[in-house]
Amino acid sequence: MYSFTRDLRVPVVGAPMAGGTSTPALTSAVSDAGGFGFHGGAYLSPDALRADVRAIRELTDQPFGVNLFVPEQVDVDEEEFAAYRERLAPLAERAGVVLPESVPFTDDAFDAKVDVLIAERVPVVSFTFGLPDRSTVGRLHDAGIAVSSTVTSVDEARIAVDHGVDSLCAQGFAAGGHRATFRIHDADPQVETLDLVRAVAPLGLPVVGAGGVSTSRDVEAILGAGAVAAQIGTLLLRTPEAGTRQAHKDALVDPRFTRTVTTRAYSGRLARGLENNFIRSNDGHAPLAYPQVNTLTGGIRKQSSTDADVINLWAGSGFREARAVSVAEVISGLIPQAPDRFDQ
Incomplete structure (x- = not known):
């Protein structure tokens, strides 16, 4: 089974940003730059998701992942x-x-989109807003697909570990976009990124820290807290590869x-x-x-x-650091200077 947390050339993950911000160009550019690109699959129809997956593969020969929102009625x-x-x-x-x-x-055609991702053998599938049933995780594993869960608390992380996922995305309070709390009615735990990474790393799964990443020092701090990579989303909003609305880019x-x-x-x-x-x-x-x-x-x-x-x-708390430069330039500016294993 593919492990994106083991094979990273650069310890940076591109966040899935559903609703049009994620584009095949953005996802592929993150992976081409040595990081790992996640594509936002929420709101897309199954056919549109399949088309995006194939478009990403036309743009890069590097692995990537897709994120889905777990429905809750x-x-x-x-x-x-x-x-x-x-x-x-x-x-x-x-x-x-x-x-x-x-x-x-509506469940956003969740099961049909899982079927698409299995048929297309996407290397990694991540979930936000909770977890799918265990049989879905099993089907993904049977297809050789790694499963990642976005968590906002230690309790959620423990549930994900027990569910059999392969990695965790620890989403700190500073992260932009939807909070990944498992239930709609849940109050936000409001745990900052470094604290959350430190708390969930001992659970034994590879951890990606998300929220508040603006500089290479932030990446180093997240790695020092026990993560294998830092996730960025807001920093990518003004890149030409992103599908961000112009009014949104300007507001930043x-x-x-x-x-x-x-x-x-x-x-x-x-x-x-x-x-x-x-x-x-x-x-x-x-x-x-x-x-x-x-x-x-x-x-x-x-x-x-x-x-x-x-x-x-x-947008996340570090929104002023988002620059109108290419994805490659954003990621190159985040490479930690110390760890030799990330030299390119």
């Missing part, structure tokens, strides 16, 4: 959903969007945006992004329902794609 408070819809109605009207009266649960260097916060306002799940008017107006009002809230706000975000005060601006 919870009861939705219909009154809270209706109240949130009403709250968003004026903004939707300005954007020319008709909000749905209700949104059914706009002095109007001064900090990141976690919010459920866009999707019903906790996520970290630049604080903008949408978050200030709606934080604390969204029902805890994913993907229903994500779908509810989706039309507004699509029609307001050039307005940084409306769209989600996922």
Whole structure:
């Protein structure tokens, strides 16, 4: 079975960033630069995921991985959903969007996408928002595919180890994008990256530390805490290979945006992004329902794609360090100077 944590030339992993930011060009560029590229498979149809996997293979002969969101169906408070819809109605009207009266649960074609990844023999599959059933992990292993789990706490890491995964991504509180808590209703453990890496490394699996990575010193610190690599996402947002919206790229260097916060306002799940008017107006009002809230706000975000005060601006705490340079340049600047094993 392939082990991306053993074969890394550079101790840097490219985060999967679903919703269009992950592109075949971005994923392949990370792997070509000596790191390991993960592709965001959430929101893609099975056919689109298959096409992306094949496009990545056309661009690189290096291994890569794909991440999927694990579905969780919870009861939705219909009154809270209706109240949130009403709250968003004026903004939707300005954007020319008709909000749905209700949104059914969908599992994002999870099983079909697992089938695609097995058929395509993707080297590594990682999971966010919990774990699939043990039979799914077994099917991936039977196909020679390594399995990784994103965790935000020691308890989640222990569950993942018991589930038979091959590696852990320890997502610290500073990381951008969706928090990987196993359950929608879970409070965020708010554990910082180095503390989380130190806490889960003794469990015996290879660990990738994610969150707050801006410089080679940050990579060195994560390695020193017991990880085999550091994961970056925000640092890649302004690269030409990423599919980041231009308004999002611009906001990362706009002095109007001064900090990141976690919010459920866009999707019903906790996520970290630049604080903008949408978050200030709606934080604390969204029902805890994913993907229903994500779908509810989706039309507004699509029609307001050039307005940084409306769209989600996922980013980690080190967002000011994101530069408009190639992926190769980003990764070369993160190579630790001390460890000889990462000399290229």
